[in-house]
Amino acid sequence: MDEFANAEVFGIVDEQTTPKDTHFDAWHRPRKHWIRSKQWWNALDELRKDRSHLYSNSFNILTLPGGELLDIRYFYQQLRKNKSSTANVERLRLTGFVNNLADYERAQRNLPLLGISDTSTGDSVIKHDNIDNLSRDGVLKKTFEDMGPFELINLDYCNSIAPSGNNNRIESIYKIVTHQCQHQSKPWLLMFTTRTTKGSVSNTFFSSAEELISNLLIESEDFLESFSNHYSDCLEITQQNLFHEAAKLKLKEEYSSQFSEIFVVGLLAWLLSTAREHGVKVKLTSVVRYDVEGDKAESDMFSLVLRFEKIGRINADPTGIANVENSDFGLENRGKIASRVVSKVKKAKAVESILFSNPEIYREISQDLSIFLEECGKCMTTFWEEVCREEVEKNGWTLEQVKRK
Incomplete structure (x- = not known):
């Protein structure tokens, strides 16, 4: 058996011949x-x-x-x-x-x-x-x-x-x-x-979800109260009779946001x-x-x-x-x-x-991530320069801050 045949399988990588992956998803x-x-x-x-x-x-x-x-x-x-x-x-x-x-x-x-x-x-x-x-x-x-x-x-x-x-x-x-x-x-x-x-x-699924929400608005006072408290602008109130009002979802075009x-x-x-x-x-x-x-x-x-x-x-x-x-x-x-x-x-x-609330939070997460990406054969220069730099500097920090060990 060729001793080099399964080098990649066993994690034996020649750093000089294996290019680092510069593609990030x-x-x-x-x-x-x-x-x-x-x-x-x-x-x-x-x-x-x-x-x-x-x-x-x-x-x-x-x-x-x-x-x-x-x-x-x-x-x-x-x-x-x-x-x-x-x-x-x-x-x-x-x-x-x-x-x-x-x-x-x-x-x-x-x-x-x-x-x-x-x-x-x-x-x-x-x-x-x-x-x-x-x-x-x-x-x-x-x-x-x-x-x-x-x-x-x-x-x-x-x-x-x-x-x-x-x-x-x-x-x-x-x-x-x-x-x-x-x-x-x-x-x-x-x-x-x-x-x-x-x-x-899916429009089909969303229509079914809307119908389920509408049914819950009718059958459950608890759901109606909670939904009204948080999404009142998505509801249309109708007068059922002199003593009773009912709520239903508006057309989705009316609550697109x-x-x-x-x-x-x-x-x-x-x-x-x-x-x-x-x-x-x-x-x-x-x-x-x-x-x-x-x-x-x-x-x-x-x-x-x-x-x-x-x-x-x-x-x-x-x-x-x-x-x-x-x-x-x-x-x-x-x-x-x-x-x-x-x-x-x-x-x-x-x-x-x-x-992005604190550079230390970003530093902790990005450095931890970099360890796993490097194990996966990713190019760390690309990671820091093309994935992180723009969003780091947009928040008024420097790349050196978040790369600091």
Whole structure:
């Protein structure tokens, strides 16, 4: 066997002959690493310390990892660095889907370098497939069922969770959530990002989300009060009779400036309602928004973390032999549950407002990110000069400030 044949596989790189990669995407930017390091890792760390997972030594994670496995690299490093007497989870059992062939092949090469078991053992699997195909029966569905249930599901979309012209994605999300609700008895997390502007969102799904919001406005005083407090300018008040007024959503053209937020409220209301039907309680633990490409997209990307916990429910005995009534163990109605997310969406902070509030915050995030990018073969000169310099100097800082060790 040629001793140099698999040099790249084993991380043996000749610095003089291997050029550094000067291409950087949105997920290589400091604002995205804030999501990775502050939002996602904090949620993962909190979950592994939950008493329900006290005796778990690994978590099953379903994700869209990309060729560099950047998020997985970060999680693994943090698990090694942050050993805890109250948490035994120190490894991940990865199930990943990569729809780009070059990225898929790169991910397969990178996987052994991270200390994750070889895919040949079946302990971790990366498939060359599109997770949207989960809406159909087939090999992908079997992989999902065999490797689950999952403690973490991280769906980091470059576009929308409900994209225009693609119903398969939202149907796949529904199958993922319902399967998890049926089979995962311990608390678990759904972390996802989604674009929210009109051009990126399916009109069909948005119309359904609007209808769900309208129904909640009618059936739930709690939801009506919360929505009125935060989005009164999106509502039209009608006089039903002498003593009663009703509220309904205006036409979306009349609240176009808040389209993104109404979409997210409707999306969350749908996910919460779906989980409730399966006796599962959901809490929106974190929501932030950010610009994908810098100051060009008006914070149209939302990043959300939901925590699911199975409560259970009992249906009355249809034979009548057992005199037991329906019970949902105290699960609140869907309107009350959905009312709690409205203010969180409205008050969602922009990552930029945090990241650029202090040069020390930016320095911490960008330097941490640079370590992982260098491991991925990225050119650090390009990173500092072309990715960071403009936004650093725009805030009145110098590049030397944030590069200082």
